[in-house]
Amino acid sequence: QRFPVVVVGAGPAGLTVGCILRAAGVDCLVLETETREFIERRPRAGVIEEWAVRGLEQRGLAGNLLERAERHIACEFRFAGERFRFPYHELTGRHHWVYPQPLLVTDLVHEYADLRGGAIRFAVRDVMLHGLDGHSPSVSYMSPETERREVVECDFLAGCDGARGVSRAALQPGRARTARHDYGIGWLALLAEAPPSADCVLFGCHPDGFAGQMPRSPQVTRYYLQCPPGDDPDNWPHDRVWAELRRRLGADGAAPPAEGRLIEKRVLDMHDYVTEPMVHGRLFLAGDAAHLVAPIAAKGLNLALHDAFLLGDALVARLTKGDDSGLAEYEAACLRRVWDYQEFSQWLSELYHGGAAGDPFRAGTTLARLRRLFTSPAAAAAFAEQYLGTAERY
Ligand code: RFL
Numbered sequence: 001q002r003f004p005v006v007v008v009g010a011g012p013a014g015l016t017v018g019c020i021l022r023a024a025g026v027d028c029l030v031l032e033t034e035t036r037e038f039i040e041r042r043p044r045a046g047v048i049e050e051w052a053v054r055g056l057e058q059r060g061l062a063g064n065l066l067e068r069a070e071r072h073i074a075c076e077f078r079f080a081g082e083r084f085r086f087p088y089h090e091l092t093g094r095h096h097w098v099y100p101q102p103l104l105v106t107d108l109v110h111e112y113a114d115l116r117g118g119a120i121r122f123a124v125r126d127v128m129l130h131g132l133d134g135h136s137p138s139v140s141y142m143s144p145e146t147e148r149r150e151v152v153e154c155d156f157l158a159g160c161d162g163a164r165g166v167s168r169a170a171l172q173p174g175r176a177r178t179a180r181h182d183y184g185i186g187w188l189a190l191l192a193e194a195p196p197s198a199d200c201v202l203f204g205c206h207p208d209g210f211a212g213q214m215p216r217s218p219q220v221t222r223y224y225l226q227c228p229p230g231d232d233p234d235n236w237p238h239d240r241v242w243a244e245l246r247r248r249l250g251a252d253g254a255a256p257p258a259e260g261r262l263i264e265k266r267v268l269d270m271h272d273y274v275t276e277p278m279v280h281g282r283l284f285l286a287g288d289a290a291h292l293v294a295p296i297a298a299k300g301l302n303l304a305l306h307d308a309f310l311l312g313d314a315l316v317a318r319l320t321k322g323d324d325s326g327l328a329e330y331e332a333a334c335l336r337r338v339w340d341y342q343e344f345s346q347w348l349s350e351l352y353h354g355g356a357a358g359d360p361f362r363a364g365t366t367l368a369r370l371r372r373l374f375t376s377p378a379a380a381a382a383f384a385e386q387y388l389g390t391a392e393r394y
Pocket of ligand 1: 008009014032034045047048160161162163165189268286288298300301302
């Protein structure tokens, strides 16, 4: 079997690349280790930046999203027992979109496989990449149907298989290096079957640890609670979770979080990494396979889409017009945004966690940083620009 492009991984990055290729009439094969049902339900991100939605729209991929996604126009910080609303739309004219990642993935799979006739194999096992140092790479995998190892040759490989995939691993050791940052902090990531207690994202910067609320839909809300890294989710029974959320998000005049059944509860060890180079021969990494950013600033999905737009367009230019320029510029264009977002996540981490570090000096500077957002228009503008992400500078 031979395809011009094999895409490893059917997350937002891989499916977007696949859709762009199919729209231009380029054949490709997407390989995914999970089932279709699983990826269509896997809960994760929800915040998508305006430029990313425009990018999807320009490629015919935002139909459902534009109908169903919610527009967010503000976020709210809670510290020192008070509420501080940050009206970013009022300040900048710009907004965030909230659209749960499983819905986006469902739309993209439907578009790729059902409408654009793209080839996709689900539930494959033991994916291996071969011939990465030459001009004709190939991929092999165990097929769940035939129980045999299938081999697929290709001209280009898109490694979109996320943080635990094989693409990044195939570059190491020796072909690439991964720069990593550990925050030394855990987040208990929760999904509750309950409406949000406020119409916007809430950041509780409390001396006992950060707490966040991210509305997902009228029925489901994401919450985060700072906890020790490696903590056991079983240490967080229902009553403890809700008591802690009420305390850390508590503020004068604020409604307490609406309690509901917890349908996801897991501990994330907060870390970032960037793998460089993102390209080796004809293998191009995209999304979490190349770089991970802790969900502090809700940037990961946006970076995955940014890579996918650039890679999809560049592969189309190469395969339909022989134009190599997009592929040549791919890595540098991705990494400018990646490092910019990583830097912002680090900055924001201190705002969330500095007050709970057990260090009175850091608590003092963190409080000053928080207050500055609400007293200095220049500081507010800088925060809004980074928080909303801009298309223009990259
Ligand atoms: P994905 O989504 O992980 O998709 C990779 C796909 O590859 C499959 N796979 C393989 N396929 C073939 N062969 C293999 N060997 C394979 N190994 C794995 C996997 O099953 C999967 O289907 O990567 P992609 O496409 O790069 O997309 C990245 C985003 O999913 C990720 O950055 C975001 O979810 C991060 N993130 C957030 N980002 C935002 O922009 N806004 C948010 O609000 C936000 N919240 C979050 C988040 C991530 C979270 N987790 C996972 C820590 C909240 C959470 C809890």
